[in-house]
Amino acid sequence: MELTIDKFESWSPVKERPLIISGPCSAESEEQLMDTCTQLYKEGIRVMRAGVWKPRTRPGGFEGIGKEALGWIQNVKKELGVKFAVEVANPDHVEACLAAGIDILWVGARSTVNPFTVQEIADSLVGVDVPVLIKNPINPDLALWLGAIERINKAGITKIGAIHRGFSSFQKTKYRNVPAWQFPIELKREFPEMPLFGDPSHICGNREMLLDVAQKGLDLNYDGLMIESHRDPDNAWSDAKQQVTPARLGEMVRELKPKSAHSTDATFNHFMEQMRDQIDNADREILEALANRMRLVEKMGEFKRDNNVTIFQVDRWNEIYKSRAEWGKSLSLSPDFVEETYKLIHVASIKQQTEIMAKVPAGGEK
Structure with a gap:
């Protein structure tokens, strides 16, 4: 299938490359969200993220604040003048985010793995003009990833991109989710015009490895990175080990060495x-x-x-x-x-x- 995809430059919230999307894994309180985003803004970040609904592997854990957090995000957007990205997992999430003026939606790995879920999200996006990013499925299945992208695109979404967040593996590795770089590379070969983002936070599962994996993504010509940041990572309500402070995020971004796809030499x-x-x-x-x-x-x-x-x-x-x-x-x-x-x-x-x-x-x- 051929995709109809707008040039990334025509809808990207900022023109600098790589595009960095950052913010807490979860919106925990209005004060926590505002403080974290304010610190990120001082580090030059202009596109934020935060988990509103958090799909957990097992019940009983923190599963997000829900729609109330969208009001907090609106206040952050108004105060700082930034763009915001939020994960959606069903049509109700889509409707709530669009009503709240969320700028970018993304479909998570647990949703991408289920074509029925993706189709429901796609159906809810018909007639909507909003950027949608699609994470790879949990399991290493390129066809599922491609299928999710195609379903969203068939709904009329042309501002579309992919997020590489790694894959689950039964083998014990140093990664939370093994990168399996061959899958995003093959995806890019299949659809070279589609922007590709790296999610080193979920690949690594710990903050110590973030810089190396983020740089590897840029070395492979990724268009951007989504990295989780929290004002107090050790006390975060979800994924504490993989989040960094806004100050450290700023240091990492400055340490990264973007690469050019071509040379005129x-x-x-x-x-x-x-x-x-x-x-x-x-x-x-x-x-x-x-x-x-x-x-x-x-x-x-x-x-x-x-x-x-x-x-x-x-x-x-x-x-x-x-x-x-x-x-x-x-x-x-x-x-x-x-x-x-x-x-x-x-x-x-x-x-x-x-x-x-x-x-x-x-x-x-x-």
Whole structure:
């Protein structure tokens, strides 16, 4: 599906890049919200955020103030002259936010994962002209993310963007939600005109890693960042560990090094052209080697079939998994990279041999 998307510059609240959206995870009181936003304003932030409705994994926790907080936000907007973004999870939220003059809506990860929920939100946006940002779903499923974006766009929303907030994983990692950078990169490849924002707060889950992850987003040409900030993070009512003070937020923004997507330097461009030619040649060699490997796999599959031997042999796979990581390390390649690569190769090998097992051998009977 082709999307109809307005140029980000035509609707972005500010012209500076990257666009920084910041504010507390939750609006806890009018005084807390005003104080935090006032401090952020002094740090140069002109687009604020705050959780009004907070979807919790389990009941009993703080689930947001609700509609009352929208009145607080109106007062902040009037006092400081800033724009405000709020998460919506159902048509009632949309209606309340539009009535309160909220400038930007976003659809959260827990909503994006459910097409029925997204469709209800999309239906409530028909005839509305408001920017909508869509977070990736909790699970690493690009199709769900794309589907949510398409549903919102089909409702007539053309001021649309995506937020990368990381993905849940059963594996233990240093992240709250693993970045899985390949998904936002593929999304950007699919829809290059759509602005992409990073949410390092939810990727990291702790304030110590925020700067590095935020910089990685800018290195990948993200258009902006959404970072949670609270006047007293340690005593925040939700997500305390991942919030920073407005002063620290200001320091981080000044430490960030935005990158340009292109260069006008002739020497640089000539060098890049040469490197890309070499990379193209290296990629062809890689593909030729993979094609040769798959031909060998095919022969093995036929021999296993003819001798009634199983496709998967765990000892051999463990040997490959371990030895290839060691070979890669000796070539200065990351063991994790090599392991992930061979997982993909192994899946393809199993698939090919499975197809061979189903074929009738030459001169044989099924």
